[in-house]
Amino acid sequence: MLTKAKIKYINALSQKKNRTQELVFVAEGIKVLEEILTSDFKVKEVFCTKEVFNYFSTLIQKETELTEVLESELEKISFLKTPQKVLALIEQKEANLPFENLENKLNLFLDDINDPGNLGTILRIAAWFGIENIICSSDCVDVYNPKVVQASMGAIAGKNILYVNKLEFFQKVKAQTKLPIFGTFLEGNDIYTETLSNEGIIVLGSEAHGISPDLQAFVTKKLFIPSFAIQQQGVESLNVAIAAAIVCSEFRRR
Amino acid sequence: MLTKAKIKYINALSQKKNRTQELVFVAEGIKVLEEILTSDFKVKEVFCTKEVFNYFSTLIQKETELTEVLESELEKISFLKTPQKVLALIEQKEANLPFENLENKLNLFLDDINDPGNLGTILRIAAWFGIENIICSSDCVDVYNPKVVQASMGAIAGKNILYVNKLEFFQKVKAQTKLPIFGTFLEGNDIYTETLSNEGIIVLGSEAHGISPDLQAFVTKKLFIPSFAIQQQGVESLNVAIAAAIVCSEFRRR
Numbered sequence: 001m002l003t004k005a006k007i008k009y010i011n012a013l014s015q016k017k018n019r020t021q022e023l024v025f026v027a028e029g030i031k032v033l034e035e036i037l038t039s040d041f042k043v044k045e046v047f048c049t050k051e052v053f054n055y056f057s058t059l060i061q062k063e064t065e066l067t068e069v070l071e072s073e074l075e076k077i078s079f080l081k082t083p084q085k086v087l088a089l090i091e092q093k094e095a096n097l098p099f100e101n102l103e104n105k106l107n108l109f110l111d112d113i114n115d116p117g118n119l120g121t122i123l124r125i126a127a128w129f130g131i132e133n134i135i136c137s138s139d140c141v142d143v144y145n146p147k148v149v150q151a152s153m154g155a156i157a158g159k160n161i162l163y164v165n166k167l168e169f170f171q172k173v174k175a176q177t178k179l180p181i182f183g184t185f186l187e188g189n190d191i192y193t194e195t196l197s198n199e200g201i202i203v204l205g206s207e208a209h210g211i212s213p214d215l216q217a218f219v220t221k222k223l224f225i226p227s228f229a230i231q232q233q234g235v236e237s238l239n240v241a242i243a244a245a246i247v248c249s250e251f252r253r254r
Numbered sequence: 255m256l257t258k259a260k261i262k263y264i265n266a267l268s269q270k271k272n273r274t275q276e277l278v279f280v281a282e283g284i285k286v287l288e289e290i291l292t293s294d295f296k297v298k299e300v301f302c303t304k305e306v307f308n309y310f311s312t313l314i315q316k317e318t319e320l321t322e323v324l325e326s327e328l329e330k331i332s333f334l335k336t337p338q339k340v341l342a343l344i345e346q347k348e349a350n351l352p353f354e355n356l357e358n359k360l361n362l363f364l365d366d367i368n369d370p371g372n373l374g375t376i377l378r379i380a381a382w383f384g385i386e387n388i389i390c391s392s393d394c395v396d397v398y399n400p401k402v403v404q405a406s407m408g409a410i411a412g413k414n415i416l417y418v419n420k421l422e423f424f425q426k427v428k429a430q431t432k433l434p435i436f437g438t439f440l441e442g443n444d445i446y447t448e449t450l451s452n453e454g455i456i457v458l459g460s461e462a463h464g465i466s467p468d469l470q471a472f473v474t475k476k477l478f479i480p481s482f483a484i485q486q487q488g489v490e491s492l493n494v495a496i497a498a499a500i501v502c503s504e505f506r507r508r
Contacts, residue, residue, distance in 0.1 A: 117371075121493060121496065124491075124492070124493065124496070125492075125496060127483055128481050128482070128483060128491075128492055129481075129482045129483075130481075130482035130483050130484045132484060153491070158484070192507040227382050227383075227384075228382070228383045228384035228506045229381055229382060229383075229384050230384045230386060230412075237378075237382075237407070238378070238379075238382055238499075239375060239378065241496065242375065242378070242379060242382075242495065242496070242499045245492075245496045245499045245500055246499055246500065246503045249500045249503060249504075250503075252482045253446040
């Protein structure tokens with residue numbers, strides 16, 4: 001049974017200010033929750049339909065509250081057009097990412113990525129390519145936005161995701177580390193033939209504006225993804241998540 | 255001025271049966287239309303707000319009808335949550351793709367891709383990597399679906415997109431050509447080290463089921479995209495459009 005107060009509480013979590021105040025977020029769907037329930041996230045409450053109740057009762061942690069709900073009740077709390085049998089309330093994790101943890105690793109820096117679908121897809125790509133540290137400029141969409149969680153397919157688990165003031169962050173990186181900083185630019189070197197390392201920070205620019213001008217000076221290696229387009233009719237471009245996949249693939253295959 | 259009849263006509267184009275009957279589709283947004291207006295698509299009518307009216311009056315073909323509309327009118331015909339200043343009605347093209355046109359080229363075969371966002375993104379990737387022939391199984395989402403057109407950012411232009419009965423198609427390919435057929439499988443060879451050619455058909459499987467069992471026998475070279483995931487907690491997976499980007503990138507960089 002869902003109380004009216006609980007429905008109101010969950011609906012309010014569509015807004016970042018409420019999520020931040022409660023330090024809670026919503027995740028939905030069987031696959032997403034399987035991923036999150038086997039991670040170090042603390043799941044507070046799970047609401048699911050009869051059909052999957054037994055399954056989730058075996059998956060949840062001891063301290064998790066499990067409630068069976070009707071499909072009609074799930075519709076009232078779901079952020080999806082078609083609710084996916086299960087919805088959970090999960091505690092946000094405090095991000096902790098000291099600079100020594102960036103060393104000897106590939107890390108991603110996301111510069112003003114606004115689209116929740118793109119951020120979620122990039123997290124999924126990062127999981128595939130074994131990149132655990134994701135640093136976001138403060139203007140990126142909130143990682144706990146329900147659409148981000150959904151698009152990530154649960155790949156927010158197992159990651160350190162930190163929001164920073166971007167200029168301060170890169171000034172500190174420059175001062176305190178020798179990490180190479182990679183970014184893609186029209187005038188960069190061909191990523192397919194350039195020497196790449198398995199250590200550093202890969203900067204991904206925003207959908208609309210690319211890497212912001214004030215970050216460009218910090219980039220130590222400019223890369224370029226060549227297009228193989230046949231006709232140069234119009235301007236071909238890559239979605240930022242697609243560019244991320246190609247860049248990560250190139251770094252990892254070496 | 256938009257008549258009631260015109261509004262009704264455009265709204266009806268959200269459905270495939272009406273698009274197929276009229277042989278017309280809808281595209282929206284400045285970038286998408288810039289792409290389509292410089293292609294060989296025949297644009298029948300353009301509806302735009304005052305702000306961009308002069309711009310589009312210079313872009314359109316002679317036979318295209320241009321109508322200025324109020325934002326409130328555009329809202330009534332737009333398929334987007336936030337209308338993008340311009341919407342056009344465009345003639346569908348008849349697909350024509352003889353087998354000789356598949357030779358000496360990389361071609362994509364899409365096996366039951368249902369998600370319009372994925373199909374649109376794959377078309378954009380194909381444009382980037384210079385792949386002009388896209389063969390779709392008859393269960394793929396309609397390429398003229400407004401969400402596909404939108405996600406493609408206009409990259410439906412300049413392509414040959416053919417819908418086929420998939421078994422018949424591959425039986426004919428086997429009988430009439432020597433084209434290699436590539437597909438990704440868990441038990442395939444590492445795509446990063448395998449020899450790849452710039453001729454053949456790359457089969458991309460559906461989001462939910464991968465390449466369908468009845469097509470697997472036609473694949474002459476099985477490939478595998480290795481994961482670099484750190485923890486094997488849960489099952490990492492790639493969205494089909496992301497996998498398409500990595501596969502196309504590997505074929506083209508050689």
